Amino acid sequence: MRKIAMAVSLSIFIGFLIATAFLIHPFGYPPSEMDDYIIENAQSETGANSAVTAVVFDYRGFDTLGEATILFTAVTGVVMLFRKKKREE
Amino acid sequence: MSKIVRTMSSLLVLFVFIYGLYIIMHGHLTPGGGFQGGAVFASGVALLIVAFGSNNIHKSLKEHHLSVLESSGALIFIGMAFGGLAIVFFYNFLVGSPIFGHIPPSGPNPGDLWTGGVIPFMNIAVGLKVLAGLSAILLVMALATTIMEVEE
Numbered sequence: 001m002r003k004i005a006m007a008v009s010l011s012i013f014i015g016f017l018i019a020t021a022f023l024i025h026p027f028g029y030p031p032s033e034m035d036d037y038i039i040e041n042a043q044s045e046t047g048a049n050s051a052v053t054a055v056v057f058d059y060r061g062f063d064t065l066g067e068a069t070i071l072f073t074a075v076t077g078v079v080m081l082f083r084k085k086k087r088e089e
Numbered sequence: 090m091s092k093i094v095r096t097m098s099s100l101l102v103l104f105v106f107i108y109g110l111y112i113i114m115h116g117h118l119t120p121g122g123g124f125q126g127g128a129v130f131a132s133g134v135a136l137l138i139v140a141f142g143s144n145n146i147h148k149s150l151k152e153h154h155l156s157v158l159e160s161s162g163a164l165i166f167i168g169m170a171f172g173g174l175a176i177v178f179f180y181n182f183l184v185g186s187p188i189f190g191h192i193p194p195s196g197p198n199p200g201d202l203w204t205g206g207v208i209p210f211m212n213i214a215v216g217l218k219v220l221a222g223l224s225a226i227l228l229v230m231a232l233a234t235t236i237m238e239v240e241e
Contacts, residue, residue, distance in 0.1 A: 040195075047184045047192045048117035048208045049200035056122065057211045061170060061179030064211075067124070068218060072163055075222040079152060082233040 090140050098140035105133035113216035117205035123212045127219025134224040143231035155225040162218030169210050181206040 025031045042054040056064055109130030116122035138146050173180030183190055183206035191204045202209075 043193055043195045045184070046181050046206060046208060047190065048205040049193055049198070050117055050119060050122075052120070053117050053122050053205075053208060053212070057116075057208045057215075058179065058181050058206075061211075064215065065166070065170065068163055068166060068215060071219060071222050072159065075156070075159060075225055078226045079156065079229050082229040084232075084236070 090142075095140050098136050102133045102136050105136065106130060109133065109216075109220065113212055114209070115202070116212035116216075117208045118200045118202065123215025123217075124219050126212075127216045127221075128223060130216075130220040131223030131227060134220075135227050138227060138231050143228060143235055147228065147232060150224070150228060152225045152228050155221040155228070158221035159218050159225065162214045162216075162221065165214035166211055166218065169207050169214065173207070181208070183207045183210075 038051060038055060038059065042051040042059075043049060046054040046058045048054040048058070109126045109128075109132075111126070112119075112121040112129055113123055113126030116126065134146075134150075170179045173182040176182070184192065186206075189203055189205050189207075189209050191201065193200050193204050
């Protein structure tokens with residue numbers, strides 16, 4: 001029973017992979033219009049010359065907030081792990 | 090380490106720090122930004138730790154001061170994000186204002202530093218956070234290894 005379920009799910013997964021490989025957009029022709037919008041309007045809307053920074057800190061600010069939170073958690077974990085032990089004697 | 094290494098690294102580390110701060114400050118004009126510049130700055134701290142030993146560095150650079158810097162960077166970042174809350178979270182409310190508010194001409198141009206609205210402040214905040222966080226990680230790990238060597 002488990003083997004049958006695994007085989008069915010695996011075949012569905014591989015079918016999705018093959019379908020994606022055939023249905024993907026051709027290289028160099030991205031499907032969205034968002035990138036054209038950002039390239040045209042990033043300078044006038046955010047005032048930043050670097051469009052990448054405009055995306056990272058303005059259009060996708062939540063993503064940067066998540067990255068900063070991940071770094072904060074990592075630093076907290078490392079400092080907690082390597083804190084100085086108080087001598088018990 | 091030896092005297093040659095200490096002298097050379099104490100000279101070179103100034104350039105590393107200045108380069109990191111330059112990348113943070115020019116994040117809205119050139120490739121780079123807060124994360125990258127903070128990592129460059131932290132690599133300067135790593136150079137200092139390697140050359141002078143973590144116990145000597147720890148006399149002037151304490152990890153709780155670094156964690157205060159990191160938390161204040163995170164607070165500045167979220168505060169700038171909340172500043173635009175009148176329209177939407179993370180709205181760039183400083184464009185057009187006198188502070189960092191110049192709008193550059195569109196198309197390729199060298200740009201000037203006084204643009205970008207809220208983005209330079211966010212770059213500084215994230216840079217502060219990353220340089221303090223990575224330096225704290227380096228310092229704490231180096232201190233832990235020296236303590237282990239003493240105990241053995």
